[in-house]
Amino acid sequence: xxxxxxxxxxxxxxxxxxxxxxxxxxxxxxxxxxxxxxxxxxxxxxxxxxxxxxxxxxxxxxxxxxxxxxxxxxxxxxxxxxxxxxxxxxxxxxxxxxxxxxxxxxxxxxxxxxxxxxxxxxxxxxxxxxxxxxxxxxxxxxxxxxxxxxxxxxxxxxxxxxxxxxxxxxxxxxxxxxxxxxxxxxxxxxxxxxxxxxxxxxxxxxxxxxxxxxxxxxxxxxxxxxxxxxxxxxxxxxxxxxxxxxxxxxxxxxxxxxxxxxxxxxxxxxxxxxxxxxxxxxxxxxxxxxxxxxxxxxxxxxxxxxxxxxxxxxxxxxxxxxxxxxxxxxxxxxxxxxxxxxxxxxxxxxxxxxxxxxxxxxxxxxxxxxxxxxxxxxxxxxxxxxxxxxxxxxxxxxxxxxxxxxxxxxxxxxxxxxxxxxxxxxxxxxxxxxxxxxxxxxxxxxxxxxxxxxxxxxxxxxxxxxxxxxxxxxxxxxxxxxxxxxxxx
Amino acid sequence: xxxxxxxxxxxxxxxxxxxxxxxxxxxxxxxxxxxxxxxxxxxxxxxxxxxxxxxxxxxxxxxxxxxxxxxxxxxxxxxxxxxxxxxxxxxxxxxxxxxxxxxxxxxxxxxxxxxxxxxxxxxxxxxxxxxxxxxxxxxxxxxxxxxxxxxxxxxxxxxxxxxxxxxxxxxxxxxxxxxxxxxxxxxxxxxxxxxxxxxxxxxxxxxxxxxxxxxxxxxxxxxxxxxxxxxxxxxxxxxxxxxxxxxxxxxxxxxxxxxxxxxxxxxxxxxxxxxxxxxxxxxxxxxxxxxxxxxxxxxxxxxxxxxxxxxxxxxxxxxxxxxxxxxxxxxxxxxxxxxxxxxxxxxxxxxxxxxxxxxxxxxxxxxxxxxxxxxxxxxxxxxxxxxxxxxxxxxxxxxxxxxxxxxxxxxxxxxxxxxxxxxxxxxxxxxxxxxxxxxxxxxxxxxxxxxxxxxxxxxxxxxxxxxxxxxxxxxxxxxxxxxxxxxxx
Numbered sequence: 022x023x024x025x026x027x028x029x030x031x032x033x034x035x036x037x038x039x040x041x042x043x044x045x046x047x048x049x050x051x052x053x054x055x056x057x058x059x060x061x062x063x064x065x066x067x068x069x070x071x072x073x074x075x076x077x078x079x080x081x082x083x084x085x086x087x088x089x090x091x092x093x094x095x096x097x098x099x100x101x102x103x104x105x106x107x108x109x110x111x112x113x114x115x116x117x118x119x120x121x122x123x124x125x126x127x128x129x130x131x132x133x134x135x136x137x138x139x140x141x142x143x144x145x146x147x148x149x150x151x152x153x154x155x156x157x158x159x160x161x162x163x164x165x166x167x168x169x170x171x172x173x174x175x176x177x178x179x180x181x182x183x184x185x186x187x188x189x190x191x192x193x194x195x196x197x198x199x200x201x202x203x204x205x206x207x208x209x210x211x212x213x214x215x216x217x218x219x220x221x222x223x224x225x226x227x228x229x230x231x232x233x234x235x236x237x238x239x240x241x242x243x244x245x246x247x248x249x250x251x252x253x254x255x256x257x258x259x260x261x262x263x264x265x266x267x268x269x270x271x272x273x274x275x276x277x278x279x280x281x282x283x284x285x286x287x288x289x290x291x292x293x294x295x296x297x298x299x300x301x302x303x304x305x306x307x308x309x310x311x312x313x314x315x316x317x318x319x320x321x322x323x324x325x326x327x328x329x330x331x332x333x334x335x336x337x338x339x340x341x342x343x344x345x346x347x348x349x350x351x352x353x354x355x356x357x358x359x360x361x362x363x364x365x366x367x368x369x370x371x372x373x374x375x376x377x378x379x380x381x382x383x384x385x386x387x388x389x390x391x392x393x394x395x396x397x398x399x400x401x402x403x404x405x406x407x408x409x410x411x412x413x414x415x416x417x418x419x420x421x422x423x424x425x426x427x428x429x430x431x432x433x434x435x436x437x438x439x440x441x442x443x444x445x446x447x448x449x450x451x452x453x454x455x456x457x458x459x460x461x462x463x464x465x466x467x468x469x470x471x472x473x474x475x476x477x478x479x480x481x482x483x484x485x486x487x488x489x490x491x492x493x494x495x496x497x498x499x500x501x502x503x504x505x506x507x508x509x510x
Numbered sequence: 511x512x513x514x515x516x517x518x519x520x521x522x523x524x525x526x527x528x529x530x531x532x533x534x535x536x537x538x539x540x541x542x543x544x545x546x547x548x549x550x551x552x553x554x555x556x557x558x559x560x561x562x563x564x565x566x567x568x569x570x571x572x573x574x575x576x577x578x579x580x581x582x583x584x585x586x587x588x589x590x591x592x593x594x595x596x597x598x599x600x601x602x603x604x605x606x607x608x609x610x611x612x613x614x615x616x617x618x619x620x621x622x623x624x625x626x627x628x629x630x631x632x633x634x635x636x637x638x639x640x641x642x643x644x645x646x647x648x649x650x651x652x653x654x655x656x657x658x659x660x661x662x663x664x665x666x667x668x669x670x671x672x673x674x675x676x677x678x679x680x681x682x683x684x685x686x687x688x689x690x691x692x693x694x695x696x697x698x699x700x701x702x703x704x705x706x707x708x709x710x711x712x713x714x715x716x717x718x719x720x721x722x723x724x725x726x727x728x729x730x731x732x733x734x735x736x737x738x739x740x741x742x743x744x745x746x747x748x749x750x751x752x753x754x755x756x757x758x759x760x761x762x763x764x765x766x767x768x769x770x771x772x773x774x775x776x777x778x779x780x781x782x783x784x785x786x787x788x789x790x791x792x793x794x795x796x797x798x799x800x801x802x803x804x805x806x807x808x809x810x811x812x813x814x815x816x817x818x819x820x821x822x823x824x825x826x827x828x829x830x831x832x833x834x835x836x837x838x839x840x841x842x843x844x845x846x847x848x849x850x851x852x853x854x855x856x857x858x859x860x861x862x863x864x865x866x867x868x869x870x871x872x873x874x875x876x877x878x879x880x881x882x883x884x885x886x887x888x889x890x891x892x893x894x895x896x897x898x899x900x901x902x903x904x905x906x907x908x909x910x911x912x913x914x915x916x917x918x919x920x921x922x923x924x925x926x927x928x929x930x931x932x933x934x935x936x937x938x939x940x941x942x943x944x945x946x947x948x949x950x951x952x953x954x955x956x957x958x959x960x961x962x963x964x965x966x967x968x969x970x971x972x973x974x975x976x977x978x979x980x981x982x983x984x985x986x987x988x989x990x991x992x993x994x995x996x997x998x999x
Contacts, residue, residue, distance in 0.1 A: 044537060252549050
């Protein structure tokens with residue numbers, strides 16, 4: 022075997038083990054017995070140690086020094102293997118295993134603390150998670166910024182300074198638009214009876230319409246909707262709220278965006294380093310464009326209005342025009358995952374600033390709740406009264422995801438870029454969507470984005486797909502046009 | 511760290527990874543998307559390669575040479591680690607990985623072939639599995655018997671000659687009892703409507719009564735009932751047949767016997783080599799004594815009769831006496847998992863002989879169906895007409911389990927020994943069982959058998975628990991007494 026072939030054989034097995042570790046995460050969130058939390062933490066720690074040792078294996082370093090890629094895809098594989106190897110060599114194995122163990126345990130503690138609105142129960146373990154991730158970031162960054170080093174795990178090539186510039190360009194336009202919208206009368210809310218089984222049946226219908234292949238996936242119920250796995254086994258979860266069917270339906274469309282991305286990667290890349298979505302930002306661009314630019318469009322909501330009246334009877338809204346306004350109702354609120362398109366990025370901008378301060382050591386875990394509540398009052402004009410609606414609402418920090426939040430807004434920005442390009446290329450899109458058929462748009466995304474897996478770097482992928490460098494401008498134009506029309510601005 | 515401490519730290523992580531691999535098996539049988547079969551085979555192969563490399567690690571050999579156990583449990587841990595290490599060193603890593611890959615794939619092929627009654631679809635991969643396992647047995651056995659070497663994976667210390675002697679002592683007594691019983695009129699069959707949801711609810715009630723802790727387990731539906739996992743995460747499956755509630759109820763009690771064994775091992779042994787049931791024979795003794803000697807006793811079936819009439823209404827049987835006969839109805843049939851206590855061991859004796867011939871090379875896979883059907887006609891007096899009722903009925907060979915079948919009958923033998931000892935120690939047992947309460951008996955088993963995990967070797971464990979060397983005599987006496995009374999012999 023050549024050095025390249027040896028490297029790929031090793032990397033394929035590592036990729037298979039990564040799928041196994043991911044499946045443990047799915048299991049933990051959906052079916053694991055509640056008494057198994059501590060044991061599962063040991064199991065996750067053991068898997069993480071195995072993966073770390075494989076990535077750091079000195080043979081990988083030796084093969085990398087010699088390997089000659091046969092083609093562009095091979096060169097991408099080498100780039101991804103090298104990045105993982107260099108990262109693993111920099112982080113001591115014991116630290117990696119401890120992070121896996123602590124975050125697995127912390128997730129259960131967070132869930133209990135959120136349920137009981139009890140920050141004190143969560144803060145000690147959160148302090149431990151922050152300390153460990155800061156240590157990891159410092160090991161990775163050398164003389165550089167630890168937070169930017171952590172960010173690379175989710176968005177390779179992203180720079181904190183560029184994200185800050187982009188986000189600061191968005192902030193005033195979002196604030197202005199938000200203020201104008203909130204002065205106008207609110208559209209009607211949905212009312213009716215939304216049986217959970219009917220919600221799940223309609224969610225599955227929507228999942229299929231958006232291209233989710235259930236022979237290579239499944240839909241379960243979990244506290245927090247998520248997508249998990251690559252290739253032939255990509256699973257999503259949803260949840261039902263009897264008063265709010267949009268929660269189930271749109272979180273399903275969102276997760277289907279993630280899941281079809283994984284399902285539509287070129288099968289030749291399966292179980293290789295490039296056989297997964299390239300970054301969290303590009304992942305989020307797929308989920309967001311499915312959910313928002315397609316799923317919440319006037320054309321698609323016209324079809325959905327009719328379909329929901331078939332499934333549930335009257336929904337308390339007189340016609341498709343009003344239903345479109347209801348689907349896109351702008352409402353101040355505390356919870357990120359329930360936020361509308363306009364508020365969503367304000368939630369992210371705030372978390373981006375707070376988590377950078379936590380990792381930099383400029384903000385202590387003990388002061389986090391106060392800092393959160395102050396910033397929320399400033400940006401959203403509301404006082405947080407329960408920690409479960411404040412800093413305890415998200416799972417991310419409990420599982421050590423620092424550097425992940427900004428990829429949500431970056432995903433929205435990429436979705437804005439991709440949507441502008443799709444509208445240019447597919448003039449008949451609204452006619453399809455009005456029939457409940459997003460397949461032309463999802464095929465465009467499969468061809469331009471999804472099939473490439475990790476072969477192209479995120480920024481390069483978006484540039485090639487759209488013909489333009491990524492910018493926040495298409496997203497902001499889309500938001501101002503859409504909400505301007507909906508609210509008569 | 512001392513050599514013993516280093517060894518145990520390594521072994522704990524290996525034990526955690528074994529739990530992960532076991533969970534993949536659970537996932538495959540219960541929730542895995544059907545399109546994921548090939549990918550899962552790669553994942554299982556990767557896990558097996560990791561486990562093999564850890565067991566064969568030269569550092570383990572060096573630690574073993576130096577390690578001083580602190581106590582008897584430590585000595586047992588060393589014994590188990592040494593056995594796994596020596597086994598792993600003898601089997602090449604590539605062979606181990608290939609076996610994992612092929613058997614994972616073969617299981618799906620077997621399921622499809624059984625569903626379609628299509629032996630030709632299964633034989634090529636079965637030939638491959640036999641070839642690989644024979645190669646493995648030869649690598650393990652050196653100059654010895656490859657089949658006996660494979661047997662050690664399931665029942666350490668078992669000898670083929672001893673099993674043959676025991677089984678041949680049972681065969682004539684079983685044949686005589688069977689012939690006498692089948693000349694007598696059959697008890698009534700059950701009739702009624704047995705809603706699947708009610709079956710599952712009653713099965714869960716029985717599981718709790720027999721001590722299954724659902725905070726550290728769960729019950730799902732699968733084609734083939736099984737128990738999976740150790741310690742804090744031990745899951746069982748069941749299935750429902752609308753015409754036959756006993757299938758669901760008694761398979762649940764059976765799997766609860768396996769599962770509570772794992773749940774009641776001393777927690778100090780969790781995630782160590784001795785933190786699992788010691789052998790398949792001892793495992794089966796627990797499942798069988800729960801299911802048969804306790805669950806099918808006159809006293810317990812009296813309680814169950816009343817409970818089933820509450821759950822389902824009339825069940826077509828006049829009274830508790832007749833119900834006891836119905837539960838224990840002897841019926842010729844093709845399917846092992848549906849066999850009564852009297853026929854069950856005849857199924858095993860046949861498989862034991864056939865699989866020894868396959869591994870020895872005295873029987874080719876091409877001739878297996880014919881050999882099966884001939885032997886079945888001789889032992890059971892019936893002609894097999896469909897392969898799905900013949901050699902395609904069991905999953906075992908597809909997943910490479912050669913040497914596993916005899917542990918079922920050995921388990922029945924052990925159950926007979928343990929039951930005789932329990933009857934001696936607990937004179938009021940029938941009064942408890944008549945109230946639906948097997949807890950005194952299951953506590954006896956927890957104390958004498960289950961808590962020890964792998965600390966005592968199988969034969970030694972049974973001897974200490976019962977005060978006698980294992981023998982088939984108590985089982986045969988129990989069967990002759992029970993069925994003699996039920997059939998008026």
